[in-house]
Amino acid sequence: MENNISYEGPNSGLQIGQNHGHITAQFLQSETSFNQACLRDLRTTSPRDDKDRIEKTNGGLLKDSYCWILDNEQFKEWQDSQSSRLLWIRGDPGKGKTMLLCGVIDELTQSTGDNANISFFFCQATDVRINNATAVLRGLIYSLVEKQPSLLSHVRTRYDPAGKTLFEDINAWNALSNIFTDILRDPNLQNTYLVIDALDECTIDLPFLLDLVIQEISTHSHVKWIVSSRNWPSIEERLDTVTQIAPISLELNETFVSDAVQQFIRHKVHQLAKVKKYKDEIRDFVYHHLLSNSQSTFLWVALVCQDLNKTSRRHVLKKLEEFPPGLDDLYGRMLDQVRKSEDAELCKRILAVMSIVYRPITLDELTATVEIPNGLDDEALLEIIVLCGSFLTLRDDVIVFVHQSAKEFLVEKAHIEVFPEDQEAEHLAIFSQSLLTMFKTLRRNIFDIESFGISTKEFTQPSPNPLAAAKYACVYWVDHLQEGWCGEDTAHSLDERCVDNFLRQKYLHWLESLGILGSLSEGITAMLKLEDLLQKRGKSQALLDRVQDASRFIRYYRKAIESSPLQVYSSGLIFSPTQSITRICYQREKPDWILNSPVVDKSWNSCIHTLEGHSHWTILITWSPDGSQLASASVDKTIRIWDPASGQCASILEGHSDPVTSLIWSPDGSRLASASNDKTIRIWDPAKGQCALTFKGYSGSDDSIAYSIAWSPDGSKLASASDDNTVRIWDPATGQCTSTLKGNSDRVISITWSPDGSQLASSSDDTTLRIWDLVTGQCASSMFEGHSGLAYQIAWSPNGSQLASSLDNNTMRIWSLDTRQCASTLKGHSGPVVSINWSPDGSRLASASFDNTIRIWDSATGQCTSILDRHGNWVRWIAWSPDGSRLASASNDKTIRIWDPVTSQGVLTLKGHSGPVMSITWSPDGSKLASASFDTTLRIWDIVTSQCASSTSEGHSGSVYQIAWSPDGSQLASASDDKTVRIWNPDTGQCASTLKGHSRSVLSIAWSLDGRRLASNDKTIRIWDPNTGQCESILKEHSDSLRSISWSPDGSRLASASDDKTVKIWDLATGQFASVLEGHSDFVMSIAWSPDGSRLASASTDKTIRVWDPITGQCASILEGHSDIVRSIAWSPDGSRLASASNDKTVKIWDPAIGQCASSLDICTVTFLQFDKTKPNHLHTDIGTLKLVSPDPVASSPYPSTLPGIYGVSTA
Structure with a gap:
């Protein structure tokens, strides 16, 4: 936790005494503000304010209506006995449970004074702020820390690094549960009473809340609970497991409830008589009528009195006769009132809409869901809501039901009236x-x-x-x-x-x-x-x-x-x-x-989703058996559960203290198992987001790490492979090891069960593959002919006939388990293959590699059918969805990607070269591709037909390192290990001329912009006339490899950039270098002349750009701002601006006169920059053309003084 400590005034040096008071005050002030911010963010509503609102809405709290419970034997046992810690008040709708709890809270507050904490929460199904388990915990914690501020430290521990999102993100329940548990375990916690009203109206995550209550009841003797609910079997089933419970049924206490309702009626009638000026006989008639018809239901009395309050005194007796006994009959009568109003149809439409919307809506939103007649303003709309007042009320501009039972009546018992067609028709009307x-x-x-x-x-x-x-x-x-x-x-x-x-x-x-x-x-x-x-x-x-x-x-x-x-x-x-x-x-x-859009694919690639959230490498993924969830594990020590359809992270499982090494769902999807470098295996309940069981250690010690775990097909056993050279079989219910398989001489890194569960295969650092008989515990076979090297992962085929292994030599092998022979070797990856996975039907095999790609193979033919290459770093793990329609991958780029393997692009393979391909280049019009190879040949390919249009059967006698098209596409130049440069006719494949003179391998070539000259280098630079084949000049003197060559605008000079950290300027007339530009501290990557030739810019891996005077060789300015290698630079046509592109994924525009960055665009890694000569505000790049806006601060353009942004490249 950071604290702002400041020193102000004239005090300085060592005047500690004088400063101390000021520092302390400043620190306390800062702490106070942090505490206030934490409380402000924790609060959704104030439970105390909710209680006041409820009491006022119901006409005030009447002590005579609740005091009966104080003498109830169950209540007194709960209050006085240590063995009774949960008081459960249950009853039907309208029986006064909420007001009863309000009274109990007041009595407890009065009797305990400052010696106890009273924390409470009132659930309400129709209010999204207070109808979920997370909101309950926020309310309870808020009340506790408000009463006992020292408890706030438990909240601050997690709040300070996270802020408000701690209480709102997908992990809010887990975070708040931990905070709540820490508070209850605080040794300084006072005696505490926790009250939750209307559990049945906690519509989201009620099971989680009940489980937490049950868990904590048995743990803390100084904490007592009160909960209320309807008589729901689902709640009763859970609470009946509590032994320390004192239940109070309002139905079983009918006499006491009836007396309480009588006191409530007497109170309400007294209020009516006073306000409406009833005579004694009217007052008595109202009292007796309510008493005989209320059926001991507080809500019935409250609704009738609400209506009587709007009725004139002379009509009250007649009005009373209209109120039937019983809550449902009363609701029916209220609906009849709506039916008789002039706005009946609109009222019923509003009631219908409010009954089926997915959350309470505002007055503004009501107009978006109900067709409101023309001319009906907001005031008139409010009148309509009042007409529905027996069912609806307005709270903070949000329309809600007066009681959950009112909504239930409309949907269950008045649906014919409210939905004259059917609910489906009403849904379509809202749509x-x-x-x-x-x-x-x-x-x-x-x-x-x-x-x-x-x-x-x-x-x-x-x-x-x-x-x-x-x-x-x-x-x-x-x-x-x-x-x-x-x-x-x-x-x-x-x-x-x-x-x-x-x-x-x-x-x-x-x-x-x-x-x-x-x-x-x-x-x-x-x-x-x-x-x-x-x-x-x-x-x-x-x-x-x-x-x-x-x-x-x-x-x-x-x-x-x-x-x-x-x-x-x-x-x-x-x-x-x-x-x-x-x-x-x-x-x-x-x-x-955006003038010219970047070159993009014609259709969507196979990557459906990119899931981001892990803060470090994502290394493991696994699908739930029904395919509805995806679990991932990361070096950040967390496990995340995702909704693969929406890409939303549903929960985060925390508990491991080191990176997770293996992760897998149980076959029934109810459990998730993980192994970690922290030397534990954990069994998780993914629904609750909690660890159900942890078992530690191997061989009776804590010195071993499980690298791989696997559930048996029936879920009754869990196998682990570890660095103690063993495979162990565990009982996942108890965490006990039931058997140990020994025989390897080095650590075991991968295991897989046979489909029938009778055998287990393992791979080890001792380079063996083993098949284990689980009945005998013996190794059944370790002889796989031809197997050598490290197998990172093994996978049993779904039909049990084959075993696949991924190897560190960039290949995979498929083994026949009948013959122990290699059936096929799959080659194509250029890095180690670290993960393999069979499709559910066994027809395909997917592989992941450190070459950043995923390949899908036809398991029958061994042919690669597609390559998925959107990851930006090593691919660590892959997993097919249970139906085989999707493939998930985890990568060091911290993402998980979900792929559609059906729509993945097929691999276009151009076959013909007999050696490695060293260079490829597109023709200027993009219709052809040229390739050069170690096999000494060049090939020209027609991309439409994938056929070789022409090839050079004779010519170079050594490997070809680089090729380059002439600017008009009529010629192709090649540089070779045979120390020559050749000019080719790309249409016929015939060599037009051979340029000889280099004494070493020719590494690179470049055409002049007019195509009249060609430069090549082998540490020296040679300038050629490509038409005559004559070498015009030889330029020497660089001490390391050359990176870039650039002709001056007038063609009289040539600049060269080298890994020797220098730029040299050559006079082409004399063949001598005119100057050496020194100053960069690393390789010089790119150089560019200003349009008038008066300046030369250079870009370097030292992250800077330098602008030079080519005549004097002096550095005029250093442009700093990029955070990675600068790859490309380009001058504007008038020389007033310089553009640069870097590996830091930015393009910057510089004013070289003052050495300042004028604007910057976060985009992606760009390798090519060129200003348009006719439209100086247009910058061409390899991803498209950008229009640069003039930096006019008073211009009306919505993009003043900045580059237009091409946003989202990193997520695209």
Whole structure:
């Protein structure tokens, strides 16, 4: 924890005494502000404020209505006995459980004073802020630290490094559970009472909450609990396992509850009589009528009195007769009142909508879900809500039900009235109204943001918020369509046309809005649901194609849009495949500063998702057996559980103290096993996000590490391979080792079960493969003829007939288990193969390598059918989904990628060379590819047909190192180990001339811009006339390899850059170097002359650019700012600007006159830069052409003084 300590005033030096008081004050002030910030972020609502609101809403807390419980035997036992720690109050709706708990809280507060903590929480199903288990813990912890501030240290320990996200992200429940447990274990914790009202209204993660309550009840004697709920079997089933429980059933205490209701009626009638000025006979009649009809239900009394409060005194007796006894009958009468109003149809529509929306909605959002008649303003809409007042109420502009039972009545017992057609029709109506609202509301740059690159963290929400009415519609429109289509197959062609029009006209605007709302995950889920709906209907292939393309689009650019929503119009469009339906449809939205789009694929590649979140290398992945979840493990010591459909991280499992070495789901999907360098194996409950069992050590010690673990096919056993040279079989239920398989002389690194579970295969650093008989515990075979080297991983084929091994020599082998012979060797990777995995049907084998690629092989033929190459670092692990439709990979680039192996690009293999290919280059028009090889030949390939158009059967007598097309594409030059340069006719493959004179291998060649001269080097530079084959000059003197050559604009001089850290300038007339430019501290990578030849710029691996005076050889300026190698530089046509590209993934524009960076663009690694000669604000790169905006601070352009951003490249 950092603390800001400052020294102010004249005090300095060693005046410690004088400063001490000031420092202490400053420190305390800082600590106070940190504590306040922590409490502010922890708070969702104040439970104390919730209690006050509930009491006021119910007309105040009446002691006579709850005091009966204080004398209840179960209550007194709970209060007085150490053996009774949980008081469970249960009863039917409306029986007054919440007000009863309010009274108990007051009594406990009064009786304990400052000697105990009273922490409480009131769940409410219709309020998203307080209807989930996470909110309960936040409320309880907030109340505890508010009463006992010293407990805040437990929160601060985790809050300080994480901030507010600790309480809100996917791990909030786990984090808060740990904090809560730490607080309860604090030795300084006072006697504590924890109260949770309405467990049945905790609609999210209630099982987690119940399990935590049950766990903590038995642990802490100084902590007592009170919970209330309806008589739900699911709650009773869990709480019945608690031995220290004191249950109170309100139904079994009917007499006491009835007396309490009588006191409540007396109180409410007294209030009515006072306000409405009832005469005694009216007051008595109201009292007795309520008493005889209430059926001991507080809610019934409260609702009737609420209506009587709006009734004139002279009509009260008649009105009373209209109220039937019983809650359901009362709701029926209230619905009848709605039916008789002039706005009956609108009221019923609103009640219908409120009954089926997925969360409470605001008044603004109501207009997006219900068709409101013209001329109905906000004030009139409020009147309509009041008409529904017996069912609905307005709280902080949010419409909610007065009680959960009111919603249940409408859905279960009044559905014919509220849903005259059916619920499906109402869902479709909401869907249609949602689309209409989004059509009216959504637009490009809806927040009027000034720059495409501004992130959501920098947004300022306009007032009024233009998205206020559309928030609900943006998130839930597909859900309502899905519910509306769930009935029989009916004609929904109109709905399909609406969806099609929306995707054609508003899709990018919708994605922008989702980015602003922080709801991209919900958007991805919506598109996947829509895709599934259309596939099941099978009616409109064109719409399905559009939806599938849109689904790929949102998943591919998720990170970019989440970060900066306006990137959907820049990176989203320009980096999408050229045949993307979304890209083609929205070409009009492409920014006008993108002139020439970068070269991209024609169709989407096979990478469906890139999952990011781990802070270090991702090394392991495994699918759940049903394919609904994906688990990953990282060097960051954590395990993450992902939703592979949406790409959202569902939970993080923490507990290992070292990197995880192996990870695998149990066959039934209920458990996840992990092994770690911390010398433990852990069994996790992934549903709860908790470790269920930890077993440590091997051979009775803690000195061994398990490198690989594997569940038996029936899930009854767990095998481990470890560095103590053994394989061990464990009982995963107890963590006990049941047998040890010995025989290896070095560590065992991989194991796999046979499909029938009778055998186990292992690979070891002793270079053996072993098959173990699990009945005898003996090695059945270790003889695999031809096996040698280290097998990183082994995998049993699904039919049990073959075993695959991945090797450190870049190959894989498939073994026949009948013959122990190698059936095939799979070659193609250029790095060690570290992971292999059979497809579920055994027809394919996937491999992952340190060459950063994944290959898919036909297991029958041994042929590579496709290569997946989007990872930016070593691929560590791969895993097929259970249905074989997806492949997941984990990489050192910290990502997990999910692939569609069906749509993966086939491998285009150009065969013909008999030796390694050293150089390839495209013709200027891109129609041909030239290749050079160690086999001494050149080949010209037709890319369309994949055929060799021509080849050089005779010519070079040594390996060919480099080839280069002439600027007009009419000639091809080659540099060779035979010390010659050759000029070729690419159409015929005939050698036009041979340039001789080099005394060493010729390493590189370069054509002059006019094509009239050719330069080549072998540590010396030779200038050739390619037409005559004559060497015009020889330039010597560099002491190391050459990197770059550049002719001066007038052609009289040549500059050369070298690994000797110098730049030399040569006078071509004399063949002598005119000057040596020294100053770089590392290799010089690139050089470029200014247009007038008065300056020369050089770029280096020392991360700097230097601008030189080529006449004097003096360095005029050093341009610093890049954080990695500078690869390329280019001057603007007028010489006023210099562009540079670096491995740090930026392009910078410099003002060389003052040596300052004028602007910078975060983009990607660019290797080529060139200003357009006719349009000086256009910069050509190898990823496209950028239009640079003039740095005019008063210009009206939305991109002042910056480069236009091509954003999201790193996530594309």
